[in-house]
Amino acid sequence: MSQQNLESLDVERLREDFPILERELDGKPLVYLDNAATTQTADPVVDAMSDYYRRYNANVHRGIHHLSQEASIAYEEAHDRVAEFVGASGGREEMIFTKNTTESENLVAYAWGMRELGPGDEVVLTEMEHHASLVTWQQIAERTGADCTYIQIDETGRLDMDHARECITDDTAMVSAVHVSNTLGTVNPVSELVDIAHDHDALAFIDGAQAVPNRPVDVEAIDADFYAFSGHKMAGPTGIGCLYGKAHLLEEMEPYLYGGGMIRKVTFEESTWGDVPWKFEPGTPPIAEAVGLHAAVDYLEEIGMDRIRDHEEELAEYAYERLAAEGDIEIYGPEPGPDRSGLVGFNLESVHAHDLASIMNDHAVAIRAGDHCTQPLHDRLGVAASARASFYLYNTREEVDALVDAIDSARQLFA
Ligand SMILES: Cc1ncc(COP(=O)(O)O)c(C=O)c1O
Structure with missing residues (x-):
């Protein structure tokens, strides 16, 4: 995917079509990374x-x-x-x-x-x-x-x-x-x-x-x-x-x-x-x-499905790299590439996925934790639950950084 493609998706402009993203929770800007469950609804809709x-x-x-x-x-x-x-x-x-x-x-x-x-x-x-x-x-x-x-x-x-x-x-x-x-x-x-x-x-x-x-x-x-x-x-x-x-x-x-x-x-x-x-x-x-x-x-x-895909994959790749660099996070699924989509499922070694999602919520970062309606797959992976950050056309690199920062807070809390 090309950087040019990514730049051509004007995310700041697109975010104006989703006023919900302007919300603050306890004074912190909402970081919505639960798009695989439900995306936000565009104003024209x-x-x-x-x-x-x-x-x-x-x-x-x-x-x-x-x-x-x-x-x-x-x-x-x-x-x-x-x-x-x-x-x-x-x-x-x-x-x-x-x-x-x-x-x-x-x-x-x-x-x-x-x-x-x-x-x-x-x-x-x-x-x-x-x-x-x-x-x-x-x-x-x-x-x-x-x-x-x-x-x-x-x-x-x-x-x-x-x-x-x-x-x-x-x-x-x-x-x-x-x-x-x-x-x-x-x-x-x-x-x-x-x-x-x-x-x-x-x-x-x-x-x-x-x-x-x-x-x-x-x-x-x-x-x-x-x-x-x-x-x-x-x-x-x-x-x-x-x-x-x-x-x-x-x-x-x-x-x-x-x-x-x-x-x-x-x-x-x-x-x-x-x-x-x-x-x-x-x-x-x-x-x-x-x-x-x-x-x-x-x-x-009108935005272009190929540009949406490229944008999400770029964010997922960035998230994957940042999470992989942490050392105590297990990431599920293939490495970034053409057969990997814009979501990242993971577990932090010392913290249960539900606790992690709850601490992330204190930071206004919305992720999903649980079995994601794939219990047999989780059995196969040998875990009861996982955390999942999933991206859409309006997410930014800064929001991936917020995700990593919130994980850091959880790690410190449970240290
Ligand atoms: C792969 C997959 N299939 C099916 C569903 C079910 O979708 P819905 O709840 O809209 O019926 C989901 C929802 O998360 C999904 O991710």
């Missing part, structure tokens, strides 16, 4: 949602009155825009709005898995899966008699691709893999995994919760069958998630939730379903959130 509520708030798909038509058009166009953002050429026919990545996982696991899986089938996951995918597929496997197997990680925190080739066989029905690990920061070779899956006539579901917000993603170049992500991790609102699916698969799949808004014809005896994506979006959907997500996508694209 808040403005777009407030404009919706102030000017054209109405239910969608239902009314012939003017406001309902405006809301319906905005809601539908948001699908097209988000599809375009991730390279889905089928537009709304390939983009379902859900509540979050977790619901997107559940949708496929129930709608596809409950019908297609059975004894003898295998779902192949990775050891670095988020619970959103791991627990969901585990449950569906238990109910259908299928088995789950896990691709191992190596000592650098990367996937062992030889083991991947052993795990994915003709018995494999689904490969579900995380694009970017929320704990290790590893960027997985998802195209390669998808190719291996397809070689065995299996489908591939990619969890892009930590990828879409932070780097250019093209679902068609990856050739994923399904791809999921969340609005609240990409400068957008909470309450909306996305599920990309290849048009022919979504067409064939039965709905997973039922009710109004998703039907074509209902009689006392039976019902038939509307078109994709509406057949997967029953009830009143997240309309304001869709408007906000549309604005978020516009906002990110």
Whole structure:
């Protein structure tokens, strides 16, 4: 990545779009490094949602009155825009709005898995899966008699691709893999995994919760069958998630939730379903959130996803180097490089991650501590918890320095 790229991202200017970053806590400036959990919401997103509520708030798909038509058009166009953002050429026919990545996982696991899986089938996951995918597929496997197997990680925190080739066989029905690990920061070779899956006539579901917000993603170049992500991790609102699916698969799949808004014809005896994506979006959907997500996508694209990725990776590399230089900090995941994203998971030798996060909080530095919804991965790493600093487009080197200073205070307190 080039220094020129980094300089061309005008972080001070961008920070003006996130007034929350001006907050002080007990007189100390807020240092927000919990972006892998939720990013801050950009002003243009808040403005777009407030404009919706102030000017054209109405239910969608239902009314012939003017406001309902405006809301319906905005809601539908948001699908097209988000599809375009991730390279889905089928537009709304390939983009379902859900509540979050977790619901997107559940949708496929129930709608596809409950019908297609059975004894003898295998779902192949990775050891670095988020619970959103791991627990969901585990449950569906238990109910259908299928088995789950896990691709191992190596000592650098990367996937062992030889083991991947052993795990994915003709018995494999689904490969579900995380694009970017929320704990290790590893960027997985998802195209390669998808190719291996397809070689065995299996489908591939990619969890892009930590990828879409932070780097250019093209679902068609990856050739994923399904791809999921969340609005609240990409400068957008909470309450909306996305599920990309290849048009022919979504067409064939039965709905997973039922009710109004998703039907074509209902009689006392039976019902038939509307078109994709509406057949997967029953009830009143997240309309304001869709408007906000549309604005978020516009906002990110204007900045440039490659520049956002470069900026975050530069910060993560700086953080990695500073933490590694301390001598008593164990850092998880690969060394900085093209397959390492903008987050750093670590443990300070003498201080439990929860105590560390609490002391950091006294310094107004917001990091996350715990198992990050990857308990089996933490078992594999031999620790119960880890601390995680995760960066976004508005973070600065000075904030990395504040992180290191706060760690120093924790060390002294526990010395
Ligand atoms: C890799 C990964 N997958 C899935 C999720 C779940 O996202 P959500 O809570 O928005 O459903 C997260 C959230 O942290 C994540 O990091």
